[in-house]
Amino acid sequence: MKKKQSFLFISCDEAKLICDKAQYKEASFLEKVKLYFRYVWCRITRTYVCKNKKLTQAIERSQLNCLNTSEKQNLQQQFKQALKKQQ
């Protein structure tokens, strides 16, 4: 017989997914509540949340800049042409 699970109960994988979303401020309030309940009693979730937060903080602190996709594609095209000429 199947046991009826509480709607607040989520698996470890779901908790990790919500934690990832939360790093980008894309987790809903209900998802955060679910994550919190799991966080309270699951050591694996706690470890993951801690590790994930550390990564987010490091990235924020480093103030990284990068080329956007179209800039990168332009550069790639021009470079390929130059490479062909060279060969």
Place this chain on the structure above:
Amino acid sequence: MPKRKLNPDNWINRYSDYLFNYTISRVNDREMAKDLVQDTFFAALKSMENFKGDASERTWLIAILKRKIIDYYRKSNSKKGQAEVKINYTLNEDETDWLEAQVADPFDKTAEDTLENDELGKAIFKCLEKLPEKQAAVFRMKTIEGLDTETICNELNITASNLWVIVHRARNAMADCMEKTWF
């Protein structure tokens, strides 16, 4: 130690972000940084024969980029003719005449902070280079460029749930790598 070889086909994918981040923190101008990175790749392509194989590709490219940045500053200084010190003392409405208000903010970025950020950026990009291409692209777009989920999904032709799985794998790998090299 075996001699290293150059593989220009991968240069843009592997090093363009790192070189761009390195440049923009030094020239503070996005367009100029883009031009300098492009010049660096072209110059590297021309002088591939000079690569002895002692250093890594990345170190060699950075050495070329450093010279490009120095040239850029030399040129912009020679345009001015000579170094000049401007004392611009104008009182705007929001400026006070209190001397304390005009000195440098002690809580502003120090040289030490800049150095630490540089090193941290280097560590992050090194970890990013180790990710599979698709994971690296998604992680870069989502985390560094800050694009929203829908835009990335449209651009890469993937579903939102697929995107979150890729993000999860990338974050996991990045956190493990950073744990070894930085934290």
